[in-house]
Amino acid sequence: MTLNPADTAFADTLRAQLPDDMLRSPEPRHLEEPRGRYAGQGGLLALPRDTEQVATLIRAANAARVPVVPYGGGTGLVGGQISSDGPAPLILSLERLNRIRAVLPEENVMVAEAGVILADVQTAAEDANRLFPLSLAAEGTARIGGTLSTNAGGTGVLRYGNARDLCLGLEAVLPDGQIWHGLTRLRKNNTGYDLRHLLIGAEGTLGIITAAALKLYARPARSGTALLVVDSPAAALSLLSLARDHMGEMISAFELMHRQGYDFLNETLPKTRQPFVSPPEWSVLIEIGTPGEIDTGAALETLFAAALEAGLVSDGLIAQNAQQAQDFWTIRETIPEANRLIGSVSSHDISVPLGAIPEFITRATEALNALGDFRINCFGHVGDGNLHYNVFPAPGKTRADYEDQRDAVKRLVHDLVHELGGSFSAEHGVGRIKVDDLERYGDPAKLAAMRAIKAALDPKGIMNPGAVLRG
Amino acid sequence: MTLNPADTAFADTLRAQLPDDMLRSPEPRHLEEPRGRYAGQGGLLALPRDTEQVATLIRAANAARVPVVPYGGGTGLVGGQISSDGPAPLILSLERLNRIRAVLPEENVMVAEAGVILADVQTAAEDANRLFPLSLAAEGTARIGGTLSTNAGGTGVLRYGNARDLCLGLEAVLPDGQIWHGLTRLRKNNTGYDLRHLLIGAEGTLGIITAAALKLYARPARSGTALLVVDSPAAALSLLSLARDHMGEMISAFELMHRQGYDFLNETLPKTRQPFVSPPEWSVLIEIGTPGEIDTGAALETLFAAALEAGLVSDGLIAQNAQQAQDFWTIRETIPEANRLIGSVSSHDISVPLGAIPEFITRATEALNALGDFRINCFGHVGDGNLHYNVFPAPGKTRADYEDQRDAVKRLVHDLVHELGGSFSAEHGVGRIKVDDLERYGDPAKLAAMRAIKAALDPKGIMNPGAVLRG
Numbered sequence: 001m002t003l004n005p006a007d008t009a010f011a012d013t014l015r016a017q018l019p020d021d022m023l024r025s026p027e028p029r030h031l032e033e034p035r036g037r038y039a040g041q042g043g044l045l046a047l048p049r050d051t052e053q054v055a056t057l058i059r060a061a062n063a064a065r066v067p068v069v070p071y072g073g074g075t076g077l078v079g080g081q082i083s084s085d086g087p088a089p090l091i092l093s094l095e096r097l098n099r100i101r102a103v104l105p106e107e108n109v110m111v112a113e114a115g116v117i118l119a120d121v122q123t124a125a126e127d128a129n130r131l132f133p134l135s136l137a138a139e140g141t142a143r144i145g146g147t148l149s150t151n152a153g154g155t156g157v158l159r160y161g162n163a164r165d166l167c168l169g170l171e172a173v174l175p176d177g178q179i180w181h182g183l184t185r186l187r188k189n190n191t192g193y194d195l196r197h198l199l200i201g202a203e204g205t206l207g208i209i210t211a212a213a214l215k216l217y218a219r220p221a222r223s224g225t226a227l228l229v230v231d232s233p234a235a236a237l238s239l240l241s242l243a244r245d246h247m248g249e250m251i252s253a254f255e256l257m258h259r260q261g262y263d264f265l266n267e268t269l270p271k272t273r274q275p276f277v278s279p280p281e282w283s284v285l286i287e288i289g290t291p292g293e294i295d296t297g298a299a300l301e302t303l304f305a306a307a308l309e310a311g312l313v314s315d316g317l318i319a320q321n322a323q324q325a326q327d328f329w330t331i332r333e334t335i336p337e338a339n340r341l342i343g344s345v346s347s348h349d350i351s352v353p354l355g356a357i358p359e360f361i362t363r364a365t366e367a368l369n370a371l372g373d374f375r376i377n378c379f380g381h382v383g384d385g386n387l388h389y390n391v392f393p394a395p396g397k398t399r400a401d402y403e404d405q406r407d408a409v410k411r412l413v414h415d416l417v418h419e420l421g422g423s424f425s426a427e428h429g430v431g432r433i434k435v436d437d438l439e440r441y442g443d444p445a446k447l448a449a450m451r452a453i454k455a456a457l458d459p460k461g462i463m464n465p466g467a468v469l470r471g
Numbered sequence: 472m473t474l475n476p477a478d479t480a481f482a483d484t485l486r487a488q489l490p491d492d493m494l495r496s497p498e499p500r501h502l503e504e505p506r507g508r509y510a511g512q513g514g515l516l517a518l519p520r521d522t523e524q525v526a527t528l529i530r531a532a533n534a535a536r537v538p539v540v541p542y543g544g545g546t547g548l549v550g551g552q553i554s555s556d557g558p559a560p561l562i563l564s565l566e567r568l569n570r571i572r573a574v575l576p577e578e579n580v581m582v583a584e585a586g587v588i589l590a591d592v593q594t595a596a597e598d599a600n601r602l603f604p605l606s607l608a609a610e611g612t613a614r615i616g617g618t619l620s621t622n623a624g625g626t627g628v629l630r631y632g633n634a635r636d637l638c639l640g641l642e643a644v645l646p647d648g649q650i651w652h653g654l655t656r657l658r659k660n661n662t663g664y665d666l667r668h669l670l671i672g673a674e675g676t677l678g679i680i681t682a683a684a685l686k687l688y689a690r691p692a693r694s695g696t697a698l699l700v701v702d703s704p705a706a707a708l709s710l711l712s713l714a715r716d717h718m719g720e721m722i723s724a725f726e727l728m729h730r731q732g733y734d735f736l737n738e739t740l741p742k743t744r745q746p747f748v749s750p751p752e753w754s755v756l757i758e759i760g761t762p763g764e765i766d767t768g769a770a771l772e773t774l775f776a777a778a779l780e781a782g783l784v785s786d787g788l789i790a791q792n793a794q795q796a797q798d799f800w801t802i803r804e805t806i807p808e809a810n811r812l813i814g815s816v817s818s819h820d821i822s823v824p825l826g827a828i829p830e831f832i833t834r835a836t837e838a839l840n841a842l843g844d845f846r847i848n849c850f851g852h853v854g855d856g857n858l859h860y861n862v863f864p865a866p867g868k869t870r871a872d873y874e875d876q877r878d879a880v881k882r883l884v885h886d887l888v889h890e891l892g893g894s895f896s897a898e899h900g901v902g903r904i905k906v907d908d909l910e911r912y913g914d915p916a917k918l919a920a921m922r923a924i925k926a927a928l929d930p931k932g933i934m935n936p937g938a939v940l941r942g
Contacts, residue, residue, distance in 0.1 A: 106712050107825040151661050162659060164668075165636070178916035185824040187855040188633060189894040190622050190672055191901060191909055192939055193921045197635075197668030201661055218715040241577050244689040248762030249720045291719030292773075294765065302763075353656040354578040384658040423660040430662055438662055445649035449928060450664045456927035457920060468663055 003067045003465065005087035006044035010064050014046070017056055022047055026091050033082050034075055034138070035340075038433070040082035043069075043089040049096045051171060051179055051210040057092060058208065058462075059177030066090050067465045070204035072146025073117065075138035077349075078431025080150065080203045080467045089465075094145045097210060103128045108216040109168065109185045114145025114209050121214065130216040133160035137336060145209045151201035153427030155332075158383035159252045159289075160217065162427070164200045169213035172199055175206065175458035185213045198453070203429055204464040206457050220289025223252070224296030225325035226304065228316035229280040233382070234358040236284050239312045240383055243286060246303050250294075253287040254383035255332050261379050264338035264392075265331065272334055273327050275317055284382070285332050287325075335379055339390055343399040345374065346409040347390040352422035354385045364389060364416050371412065372405055373397075386426040389413060414441065430468045438468070474538045474936065476558035477515035481535050485517070488527055493518055497562050504553050505546055505609070506811075509904070511553035514540075514560040520567045522642060522650055522681040528563060529679065529933075530648030537561050538936045541675035543617025544588065546609035548820075549902025551621065551674045551938045560936075565616045568681060574599045579687040580639065580656045585616025585680050592685065601687040604631035608807060616680045622672035624898030626803075629854035630723045630760075631688065633898070635671045640684035643670055646677065646929035656684045669924070674900050675935040677928050691760025694723070695767030696796035697775065699787035700751040704853070705829040707755050710783045711854055714757065717774050721765075724758040725854035726803050732850050735809035735863075736802065743805055744798050746788055755853070756803050758796075806850055810861055814870040816845065817880040818861040823893035825856045835860060835887050842883065843876055844868075857897040860884060885912065901939045909939070 004010070011023055024045045031040035048054045061068045067089040071081050083089045097113040100120070104110070105128040112121055118139040125132035134147065136154035146152075148170070153162045160166065169184035172195075182196060199207055230236045236256050243251055262279030265272045276283075286303075290296055300318045307313040319325035339347075352360045361378060368374050373394040380387040391409050393402060402409075414424045414437060424437045439447070454461075454469055465471035475481070482494055495516045502511035519525045532539045538560040542552050554560045568584040571591070575581070576599040583592055589610040596603035605618065607625035617623075619641070624633045631637065640655035643666075653667060670678055701707045707727050714722055733750030736743045747754075761767055771789045778784040790796035810818075823831045832849060839845050844865040851858040862880050864873060873880075885895045885908060895908045910918070925932075925940055936942035 104824075104826055106708060108715075109824070151665075153659055153661075157659065161636075164665070165632075174916055174920060178919065180916040180920070181914050182917060184892060184894070185856075186822045186892075186894050186897070187825075188624055188628065188822045188852070188857045188897040190624075190898055191894055191896050191905075192672075192913060192917065193677070193924060194622075194635070194668050194672050195917050195920055197665050198924075201663075201665050206664070218719050220719065221716075237577060244579075244762070245692075246763045248689050248691065250762070291715070291721070292717045292770070299763070351657045351659045353575075353580070354658075355575060381659070385656075386659045421655060421657075423655070423657050423662055425662050426657070426659040427661055434662075442663060443652050445645055445651040446653060446663065446666050448649065449645060449651070449666055452927040453664060453669075453924055456923040 003087045003462065004065050006066045006090040010066055011044055013064065014057065014060055017060065018053060022053065029074060030071055030091050030093065031082065033079060034077060038079050038082055038084060041084055041088060043091050045091045045093060047093055047096050051173065054092065054173045054208055054210055055177050055179050057090065058173050058175065061090050061462050062175065062177055062460060065460050065462060068092055068462050069464055070094065070149070070208050072114065072143040073138065073141045075142045076146065076150055076431060077428045078433045080429060080431035080464065082432065083466060086465060086471060092208065094143060100124050101211065105130050107185060110214045110216055111183060111211060112144050112214060113211045114143060116144050118142045118144055118147055125216050129219060131219045132214060132216055134163055134166055137333065144212060148200050148209055148212055149202065149204050150429045153386065155253050155255065155381065157381060158254055159249060164197060166215045167196060167200060167212050168215055170196045170199060170209055171211040172207045172209045175463045183211055183213050203431060203467050205454060205468050206463060218291060221291050222294065222296045223287060223289040224300045225287045225319040225328050226300045226316060227275055227328045228284050228286060228304065228307065228313045230282050230284055230313055232282060232358065233361050235312045236282065236382055237354060237357060239284060239307055242307055242310065242312065243303055247288055247299060250288045250290050251286065252289045253285065255285040255380065256382035257283050257285065257332065257379045258377060260375055260377040261335040261338070264342055264377060265334060268338045268341040269334060272330060275328060275331065280315065285328055339377060342392050345391045345393060345399060345402040346406050347388065348410070348413045349426050349428045350389055350413065350417045350422055350424060351384065351386045351426035352417060352420045356420040356422065357382060357385060360416060360420055364413055367412050367416070368409065371408065432466050435468065435470055474558045474933065475536050477537050477561040481537055482515055484535065485528065485531055488531065489524060493524065500545060501542055501562050501564065502553065504550060505548060509550050509553055509555060512555055512559060514562050516562045516564060518564055518567050522644065525563065525644045525679055525681055526648050526650050528561065529644050529646065532561050532933050533646060533648055533931060536931050536933060539563050539933050540935055541565065541679050543585065543614035544609065544612045546613045547617065547621055547902060548899045549904045551900060551902035551935065553903065554937060557936060557942060563679065565614060571595050572682065576601050578656060581685045581687055582654060582682060583615050583685060584682045585614060587615050589613045589615055589618055596687050600690060602690045603685060603687055605634055605637055608804065615683060619671050619680055619683055620673065620675050621900045624857065626724050626726065626852065628852060629725055630720060635668060637686045638667060638671060638683050639686055641667045641670060641680055642682040643678045643680045646934045654682055654684050674902060674938050676925060676939045677934060689762060692762050693765065693767045694758060694760040695771045696758045696790040696799050697771045697787060698746055698799045699755050699757065699775065699778065699784045701753050701755055701784055703753060703829065704832050706783045707753065707853055708825060708828060710755060710778055713778055713781065713783065714774055718759055718770060721759045721761050722757065723760045724756065726756040726851065727853035728754050728756065728803065728850045729848060731846055731848040732806040732809070735813055735848060736805060739809045739812040740805060743801060746799060746802065751786065756799055810848060813863050816862045816864060816870060816873040817877050818859065819881070819884045820897050820899045821860055821884065821888045821893055821895060822855065822857045822897035823888060823891045827891040827893065828853060828856060831887060831891055835884055838883050838887070839880065842879060903938050906939065906941055
């Protein structure tokens with residue numbers, strides 16, 4: 001079925017139904033993505049102020065068969081927010097739906113519109129002495145609607161789950177323009193198919209999330225941070241298991257880092273304070289957060305002693321104050337920037353079953369060494385089985401020197417991930433960039449079901465065409 | 472589209488493709504439900520041994536347009552497992568798919584087939600020094616496939632979530648007979664629509680779950696139990712909030728009980744050990760489970776003192792040993808049996824936003840008192856906003872005396888729940904009994920989307936027809 005461009009005639013149709021200031025030409029930011037690798041095409045930008053206006057826009061787009069690209073904070077890394085071919089789209093930005101409708105600390109619930117920036121959600125929770133635990137590098141720009149549409153992850157997943165796990169209810173506009181009023185604040189509600197979880201992670205292809213009821217948590221009264229040196233990824237997994245025996249769900253983060261990350265920081269951002277004189281081959285950043293009166297420092301000391309005793313760690317630092325804790329986190333959080341400055345040959349946001357992490361790292365590294373001369377920076381949320389396994393040029397070379405090898409590198413990594421029962425996209429989603437991967441690695445029955453669902457809910461294919469499923 | 476009965480011709484078709492001992496006449500247990508209120512019709516019973524055989528059965532049923540009723544442990548309370556009209560169905564029992572395929576303690580994962588009994592999942596986890604936290608009264612009979620299909624809840628939801636939250640991956644046979652191999656053990660996997668969450672809670676209307684990858688947890692090293700007397704449901708909510716400040720996610724259960732429950736126990740099961748000489752109007756059973764070295768008794772003492780200080784509790788008992796803890800739990804767990812012995816006029820498995828619980832209880836009770844002479848037993852998982860709000864005959868009367876009022880009672884309760892933004896089925900699901908409620912209270916856009924999804928995935932309507940959506 002062919003789609004039509006968001007042309008002047010379509011704009012006139014919209015202007016007849018909506019306030020004057022709602023339609024614009026897209027700004028450059030609506031046509032770019034964070035890594036600057038793909039350029040979007042122009043089109044018509046709509047800036048609705050409320051859910052009814054979103055519904056009006058979608059009904060008009062549906063009637064005119066005009067493609068709609070939903071736009072949140074624009075921080076996605078897989079091109080889900082960027083359309084570069086097909087008829088010029090209606091880019092529907094949620095940035096004006098930016099009200100926090102309710103904060104209910106006694107219920108541990110917040111109701112926020114899709115355009116609220118993630119950091120503002122966190123702050124509003126903090127102001128009510130609560131925690132909204134979703135945290136990721138782009139939180140100052142990402143908006144909660146996009147965060148949910150892509151089921152974003154981040155550093156808090158180990159303890160609190162990903163975006164999906166933090167959502168109690170949704171309000172959304174479906175592809176036919178109907179508003180689904182599903183903004184319940186209920187912890188339990190078994191009344192039919194879970195449309196919420198279908199829209200979360202659908203990356204705007206099944207409708208537009210306009211507001212969400214979010215889960216809040218008690219703020220941990222105390223936190224503790226340690227940076228422990230482990231012999232190997234396998235030792236890191238055993239350390240995680242030991243830490244869980246000691247501290248159960250109080251572990252807030254468990255991040256694995258390879259020496260390459262420290263080296264890249266030294267090379268590109270030498271002012272970063274390095275905690276070790278000589279960077280360890282493998283290290284783990286562990287954070288715990290506890291309620292009440294539990295002494296986090298003592299708990300980490302006990303864990304460290306037990307891990308030394310068990311031969312799992314050989315060295316380590318326990319933060320003695322907030323500044324030291326921040327320094328440890330700065331290492332972890334600055335690695336992506338160092339990576340960007342080096343310039344990767346190919347980056348991979350993969351997950352494998354926890355038990356397969358050591359085998360994955362060993363085999364992927366051996367195979368890449370056989371393929372060519374690379375530097376590999378492997379780091380990530382190891383407690384979730386989620387590694388950012390990124391491949392970089394050898395010293396003195398650049399990304400451009402490896403143009404011919406990029407596809408082979410990606411294929412090698414993703415094939416191995418698939419063989420081990422893993423995922424080629426752990427937290428970034430499919431967007432437009434990984435549609436081929438989904439077709440290659442996705443389960444055929446699941447793909448058929450996805451296509452049937454897409455055709456049933458969006459028979460004209462107007463919602464974010466080309467994302468997730470081929471248009 | 473008309474369906475055909477599972478007649479002898481259809482049985483012959485199946486016998487040509489499958490082992491001899493797979494087909495039988497249904498036993499009485501396949502045609503009854505726990506409360507004995509609805510009788511199923513006969514049909515053909517299939518007892519497949521593996522997923523391939525399930526797929527063969529579904530392909531044959533699809534080709535012949537024969538309705539399929541999936542059958543797990545038969546413990547559902549809303550008739551989802553019982554077909555009483557339409558052409559005689561193929562009853563597909565998963566009881567022989569009862570293997571635990573893997574227990575992976577270091578990953579905190581178990582892979583179990585649909586027919587494994589819930590208690591056996593718990594035991595297998597325990598044998599690996601892990602916890603599978605889903606716990607409910609029917610756990611000795613319920614099977615994990617049905618538990619997931621109905622997104623069962625129970626007493627552990629507050630801390631660990633419901634069945635949905637405990638599932639990492641699924642294997643399922645879709646209505647066209649294709650097997651979806653989605654049995655991943657991944658904590659993060661953003662590769663397309665979440666078919667898992669669509670099948671969970673679909674009550675067998677979109678396919679048959681054949682196996683699941685389940686989340687395990689560290690076993691709390693210590694637990695503590697207290698029974699605290701609160702002035703009102705509002706005080707119970709404030710106590711929950713205070714307890715969270717003190718103990719965060721270590722709270723495993725927070726159950727509200729009304730005096731009526733204790734009185735029913737005295738009346739019907741007088742041997743039950745009663746903890747209070749005079750049952751309190753409202754009380755809360757709280758359980759905490761902690762890792763490592765935390766002293767649970769001291770933690771509960773501290774909470775109790777703080778709650779006394781804040782005027783939230785007036786009395787209370789902290790279990791001094793395992794027997795006392797068990798006694799407290801026996802009260803809570805025996806209330807449903809006492810209710811059954813009294814015989815309810817109408818039972819309601821409802822949820823409302825936490826903040827609306829006091830208003831709901833006050834207004835529902837006032838309205839019922841205006842309607843007639845009832846006894847009300849209100850108890851449940853108040854931390855989840857989930858109340859079992861059950862209405863009983865006045866002393867000396869029986870259920871039969873209220874036949875004329877049952878519908879009015881149910882309507883009154885459900886209307887109020889709906890007005891307060893709640894759910895008419897918090898954990899039991901829709902089944903066949905609550906289809907009318909779903910049509911009355913369900914969001915029209917959601918219902919339209921559900922029907923479109925059902926038609927897309929099961930165009931012939933063979934999967935559990937009449938459940939969830941009208942056939």
